[in-house]
Amino acid sequence: MARSGHYHINYKQEITILNTVNRKLFTTMGIIFSLVLPLLIGNYWLNTLNFALIAVIGALGLNILTGLTGLISIGHGAFVAIGAYVAAILSSYGFSFIFVFFLTAIITMLFGLIVGLPALRLEGLYLAVSTFVFHFIILYVIAKLSNFTGGHNGMSIAKPVIGSWVINTQIEFYYLIIPFIIVLMIFASNIKFRSKLGRALVAIRDSDVAATTMGINLIKYKVLAFGISSFYAGIAGCLFAYLVGFISPDHFGIEMSIGYLAMLIAGGMGTIPGAVIGALFISILPEALRMGVNFFNDLIPQLTSIFALLSQSVYGLIIILFLMYEPKGLYGIWQNIKEKMNAFPYRHSK
Amino acid sequence: MGYFLQLVVSGLSVGCIYALVALGFVVIYKASKIINMAQGELVMIGAYIALFFLVDIKWNIGIALLMTLLCMVMLGYLLNRIVMQRFLEESVLSSIMVTIGIASFLRGLSGIVFGLRETRIPSLFGDGTIKIGSASLYELELWTILIATILIVAITIFFRYSKIGLAMRASAENKEVAQAMGISVTSILMISWLIAALVAGIGGIFYSQINYVTPSIYLVGLKALPAIFLGGIDSIKGSIVGGVSIGLIESFAGGFIGGDIKEIAAFIVLFIVLMVKPHGLYGTVEVKRV
Numbered sequence: 001m002a003r004s005g006h007y008h009i010n011y012k013q014e015i016t017i018l019n020t021v022n023r024k025l026f027t028t029m030g031i032i033f034s035l036v037l038p039l040l041i042g043n044y045w046l047n048t049l050n051f052a053l054i055a056v057i058g059a060l061g062l063n064i065l066t067g068l069t070g071l072i073s074i075g076h077g078a079f080v081a082i083g084a085y086v087a088a089i090l091s092s093y094g095f096s097f098i099f100v101f102f103l104t105a106i107i108t109m110l111f112g113l114i115v116g117l118p119a120l121r122l123e124g125l126y127l128a129v130s131t132f133v134f135h136f137i138i139l140y141v142i143a144k145l146s147n148f149t150g151g152h153n154g155m156s157i158a159k160p161v162i163g164s165w166v167i168n169t170q171i172e173f174y175y176l177i178i179p180f181i182i183v184l185m186i187f188a189s190n191i192k193f194r195s196k197l198g199r200a201l202v203a204i205r206d207s208d209v210a211a212t213t214m215g216i217n218l219i220k221y222k223v224l225a226f227g228i229s230s231f232y233a234g235i236a237g238c239l240f241a242y243l244v245g246f247i248s249p250d251h252f253g254i255e256m257s258i259g260y261l262a263m264l265i266a267g268g269m270g271t272i273p274g275a276v277i278g279a280l281f282i283s284i285l286p287e288a289l290r291m292g293v294n295f296f297n298d299l300i301p302q303l304t305s306i307f308a309l310l311s312q313s314v315y316g317l318i319i320i321l322f323l324m325y326e327p328k329g330l331y332g333i334w335q336n337i338k339e340k341m342n343a344f345p346y347r348h349s350k
Numbered sequence: 351m352g353y354f355l356q357l358v359v360s361g362l363s364v365g366c367i368y369a370l371v372a373l374g375f376v377v378i379y380k381a382s383k384i385i386n387m388a389q390g391e392l393v394m395i396g397a398y399i400a401l402f403f404l405v406d407i408k409w410n411i412g413i414a415l416l417m418t419l420l421c422m423v424m425l426g427y428l429l430n431r432i433v434m435q436r437f438l439e440e441s442v443l444s445s446i447m448v449t450i451g452i453a454s455f456l457r458g459l460s461g462i463v464f465g466l467r468e469t470r471i472p473s474l475f476g477d478g479t480i481k482i483g484s485a486s487l488y489e490l491e492l493w494t495i496l497i498a499t500i501l502i503v504a505i506t507i508f509f510r511y512s513k514i515g516l517a518m519r520a521s522a523e524n525k526e527v528a529q530a531m532g533i534s535v536t537s538i539l540m541i542s543w544l545i546a547a548l549v550a551g552i553g554g555i556f557y558s559q560i561n562y563v564t565p566s567i568y569l570v571g572l573k574a575l576p577a578i579f580l581g582g583i584d585s586i587k588g589s590i591v592g593g594v595s596i597g598l599i600e601s602f603a604g605g606f607i608g609g610d611i612k613e614i615a616a617f618i619v620l621f622i623v624l625m626v627k628p629h630g631l632y633g634t635v636e637v638k639r640v
Contacts, residue, residue, distance in 0.1 A: 072443050074450075118625050124442040125385055129579065130624040133617045140614045258450055265447055306462050313458025319451030320433060323444050 015194035038174045046170040052283035053177045054239050059263040059279035060188050061232025067270035068192060069225040070205030075131030077256030078138040079230040083108045083237020084247050085142060085149055088157040097160035101238055108234025109227045116226030120219060135257050143249045154248025157241050173243055189272050201225055262319050268329030277330045286311045352484030357605040363491035365597020366498030370553040371574040372589035373505060374546030380522035380584050381542035382438055384445040388453040390571015392547055395456060396422050396554025397563045398464040401471055411474060419551050426547025430540050461565060468564040494556050502590055509586060514541060576620035582633025
């Protein structure tokens, strides 16, 4: 059966990111929607949304490491913590926001490159456990270096200032983050779809021995994957520090690292829309749950007191259910629906 | 010298508990190549169930402990039957994340069911101390070492000489051949989960004797993680050696260096082990085939 659709006839079409009318339309609508959204919702939800957007940046970074390269890291939150503390320390010396931002990203990337080196020896389970442990060690070191970081008492960070624009309110912060997200998403999709780097990373994920025989330098690309993912984590940490205004080791518990992996699983491993959807989903989930609890508050008043526990078990349940029933995540569900729609009167399109 | 002996005994008693919990990790890993990150949560739930039977409804010690272990076995059965059986052939990431999901779920659930109290289970073996030279040793710790040793020996004998133990070792060696010989790999996985839940429950009861029953007992599971990697992830002997060493290392770090280094010492050891000798002392070195 001949099917209408979009076919590539040359390489240029192959590497175009927005290659169909629909994609262009959806992207434009998405950008317009994201610019109008803060005018429609209150300050509380805006705050939640800001945290969710920062999580999106972190998840995009982990997606490059775990989704594309297949190196499992349960220590991504450690890099976010490093980013946040580097930003806080730099800004305490009076550097301007833009300078702190770029320097933080680069310093965190260097950390990632250094951590990536010993990780070359390890694979799969061993890498997962060593990154997991790395998170605990980094938190311990941060708490011990109390001269720089304030230890368990935490340290505060001034409001970001660009030129004469002091970013004070949530809505201003939202408009500060959005351009970064757009740029970083374009950067991530460039890596994934149209660079030698992205193809090399996917080859390493699928079989590193085969990749080596094709002439891919394993050491270079694995370390680079660590570097890029911590570059994203550094940016996320920097924005997080500025948004919260006060950071302490408690902000960066192991739950954060696990959360980033949960985002990829809930959204869809290895896909950029998946990382974005998953990060928004996991970050907004507790707030949605809170709404539900408030709704049932009259019927079962005890619910409010066990809210934290409830949200923890729901969170665990969601990870389990996604892995059991839809390992491709929310984006996978969306693609299934799209396929069903395409083939509509029939059950299968091919 | 007395101080040293005290440190050794307290390190050994905690180390024996780590060894018990680590045994659960190893058994599940051998059956399914999965690291069960929810092992610590099983320990916590074991402690809370024991607390419920012993303190809340004040049953006789024997019946209460038996019921606790029965509940743990049931929990292990349900976890494996509903969730873990499906992850026998899944990727490393899925299987490790599903156990992390279970861990989070169990932590929340146990908080809802048992509350977040911090109490102590009345000691089963008395609270006295024994004087040896200048050292005063807690009776409780000595009993813990004794009973944990007996249990560990019993489990080792079970693995070495019973028919089920033989089947478990065979299926860990090579699943396909074991299946061809008539060993059901799924029931081996089930037995491993039952054993893991059982030893976690026992570990929970002992640990809550030495320390308080708190929601943070699940950290024992994280402490047993260094133990299994130090000893070798698929070696029963390794888990025992690793558990005892981690207990001693922690005790000495706390006793001689001091401060909160005790909390992190095990993780530093784990990090070094993973960097230097990832397969541990007795673990089988995996050879990757292309």
